[in-house]
Amino acid sequence: MGLAVPGLFATAVLPAYATTADEPGDKSAVRVVEHKPQTLDVSEATLASISATDRDGYSITLPPPPPPVVTRAATPGAAKSGMSVGQALANPPYPNFSLDSVVAVAQQYIGVPYRFGGADPSGFDCSGLVMYVYAQHGISLPHSVRAQASLGTRISREDARPGDIVVLGDLSHNGIWLGNGMILDAPYAGKTVTSRPLWTDNYFIIRVGI
Template identity: 40%
Template structure:
C-alpha cells in the first residue's frame, strides 16, 4: 500500500492585527484622499495656495464623511490679505477728457473791393483816347472843309476797329460809313456789299470827296485826290490813308 506524500497547505502567517495597526491603516487612506485635493484656488484674488505636504488633520469622530477636514479659515484670510494689498483704481461717474493744443485763430480774408469808375478815371480814359487819336491822325486833306461827310468822318479818327462795331466805341468798315452818313440823315445798309448798291457808280475822274469807295469785302469814304478815310482792320483805327485798292468802285450816295 502506497503512502501519500502530499503535504498539507497552510496560510501564511500575518502580522497580528491590533487597534494601533488599524488606526495607522485608516490614517494612510485618508492622506491619499487629501493628496488628491491639495490645490486650493482663491478666485477672488488670483492667489493659488498649495497645501501639498501639509499634515492632514485627523478626522473628527463625529465627521460623517470620515475624511480629514481642511482649515479654510486660514486660506480665506490669506486671500483677503492679498485683495487688501492690491491697488485700487477708481473713476468718477462722469469722466472728462482734455487735449492740450495750440490756439488757432481763423483770419477772414479781406474782401475784394472793385474800383468804382469816377469822373477822374473817365477823364483819364478820355485823355488817353484823345492821345491815341492824335497819334493816329494823318493830316486831313483840304477837301474835308468842303465836304460835310468828311467833316463828320474826321471826328472819329483814332476810334479802334471792332468787328461788328457800329458806334464810336468801335467801328468795322461798313459800321463806320453807315454811322457817318446817318449823321446827315442818310440811311445806308449794314454791309459793304449792300452799300455797293445804295447809290450810283461814278468814274474815278468824276468822284467827289464824300463818295463811297467799294472793293470786295471793304467800304471806305473818298477824301479827294489819292486819299480815303476808313476803319481798316482788327488792330487798326479810323484813319486817313492812301487809296490802296487796285480797282476801286466809286459810289455817289444822294
C-alpha cells in the same frame, strides 16, 4: 591865341602871314613867315564897338541861328461816346447834306478802334463807319459793304468827290473817299480809323444822298 569873353561869341580870324627881318637889325631884306590862323572870340558888344576900318582884313563868323521850332497839330484820339445809328436817323445832327460835311464828320472819328460789327463811336468796322457817318446826315444805309455798294449811283473816278463812298472791287472793304488817292476807313482788328493812301487800283466809287 584865344581870349574868351562871356556872352554871344563871334570868331575873328587874324591874318595868316606876317613879315620879319632876315637878321636882327637888317632892314634890307625880309622874308615871309607863315603862321597858323589864330582865332579870337569876342562878345557881340565888343564887335559893335569895333569900327568898320578896324574890321578890315578880319573874317567875322557869327554863330548860326537856332533851328526853327516845328509844331504839329494834335491828332484826334480815342473812342468817343455818341448816339446810335437809329438815334442819328431819327434826329440827324447834320440835316443839310453835303459831301464836305460827310468828310468833316468822318474825320471826327480818326483814332477810334476797329471793332468787328461796330457801328458807333466805341468801335467801327468799315461799313459800320460809313453807315454811321451817313446816318448823321439823315441817310439810311445797310450795315454791309455789298449792300451799300448796290445803293446810290456808281460814278467815274474823274467825277468822284471827297465824301463819296469808295468800294474795293471784290466787295471786301469800303470807306470814305478823300480824293487824291486817299481813303478814310476802319481798316481791321488792331487798327484804328485812319486816313491813308488807297493801296489798290481795283475799286469803284458810289454816290448817295445827292
